[in-house]
Amino acid sequence: MPLTLASLVHHSALKLTVRSGEGRLDIPVRWAHVSELADPVPYMEGGELLLTTAMTLDAENPEAMSRYVRRLQRAGVVGLGFAIGVNYDEIPEALVTAAQEADLPLLEVPRPTPFLAISKAVSAAMAADQYRAVTAGFEAQRELTKAALAEGPAALLARLASHVDGWAALYDASGAVVAAAPEWATRRAARLTADVERLRERPAPASAVVGSPDDRVELQSLGTGRRVRGALAVGTGAPLGTAERYAVHSAVALLTLTTERSRSLQAAEQRLGAAVLRLLLAGQPDHARAVSGDLYGGLLDAPFRLLIAGPLAEHGDVAGLTEAVESAASRAGEAVLAVPENGRLVILAADGGAAVGACTAYEPEVGNEIVIGLSAPTGPSAAAAAYKQAEQALSVARRRGRSLVEHDEMAAGSVLPLLADDAVRAFADGMLRALREHDATGRGDLVASLRAWLSRHGQWDAAAADLGVHRHTLRYRMRRVEEILGRSLDDPDVRMELWLALKATSTAEEES
Structure with missing residues (x-):
């Protein structure tokens, strides 16, 4: 317990008498200071018991003493x-x-009691309190260490909560x-x-330090x-005491050691995880499963997802996502590789x-955006x-330009949006360039005829009707297409490539 004015009053050797402020003797005393100055305030830090003989005070002047006491307070x-007696x-x-x-505690010091005795009593009490605090601190350290290890x-x-109340x-x-x-x-x-986060x-x-004085954190x-x-x-x-x-x-030291130890274990687990992944990808x-043991074995017993994440910018990193994923898995008690x-x-x-939920909900820092690809649910044999x-x-x-795409979404949707890729468009332009150059001379409409014929699955009469030409005209145009391209329209691969080229160019024209 810290030293208080009451402790000094009850000190039998000091024989102090209380003349005012009886209800405020439980205030802790930080030091005892002797001063005969009329204004000692500039030399005070707060918490002191001021000792004086009133050598320079106008102690019988009510107004002067009122000002003096207020300044001290x-x-x-x-x-x-x-x-x-001095x-x-x-x-x-x-x-x-x-x-x-002013309700300021005023203690009468008898002539036989020197100020030095009071200062020594304060110093001894503070040293004893400090010793008790250090001893209690060491005892707390032993208890915390034992709890952390066991x-x-x-x-x-x-x-810790018990020690700090x-x-x-x-x-x-x-x-x-x-x-x-506690749990609450x-x-x-x-x-x-x-x-x-700040x-x-x-x-x-x-x-x-946050919160209010009565709810300090x-x-x-x-x-x-x-x-x-x-x-x-x-x-x-209240503010924390020494103990x-x-x-x-x-x-803090023990939890930091635990954290650093966890990082070492995580590095070892990461190396083991890399070996497990290589074995899975090697079929x-x-x-x-044998290598993963208890660490990842449970993960391989149920359907899992495989995700690949990469930075959007050249100098970005995925460290934030790693922390988010591992933290989410740890809180949920589930394994993650x-x-x-x-x-x-x-x-x-x-x-x-x-x-997986942490990946889909992840919000990276501005300037460190990442993109994620997510597989369909699978098992070890199809990793x-x-x-x-x-x-x-x-x-x-x-x-x-999306942060996350699932493979299921690609399979369930149309393939046509994929044709917007620049490489696909370049391929389409190259395949159809000769036909477009032919049409530009005004010698026929081979591109439109090819599109109509493919859309009708090679049915001459239906395609010719769509174009408003005779079927023999359409047959002549398709022979010219084969001659110009040097490829046979009887080949299903050729027909597929031409159809995709037509769709890719039409998609580009619609976007422009």
């Missing part, structure tokens, strides 16, 4: 000790009245609440997400590097799980096909 002086045989009534009116972060938070919460790198103690604090901690924007280590970043790996929130009804501060610092699902691949990120996650699906979806996402 505004400076944060917690009490005034007046020595009798300059005054008793405390002047003007000072007693001023102290009573039961994990949740138990550590419970011990408040609550504590742990946030992951994405700013989501991982654990809180989870909802309170969730309301601080925006404050945690803390993450600052280089580690960083701290902040300290936020501490976790991580040894400049990148914040998590955050600790500690909520109390509580030791406990918080110990918790060896049984070997992949995330493997970096040449600046991209390959993710194997449970179909309909939290990790290679799912990889190709995700790559195709990623390519379509880039061309269409």
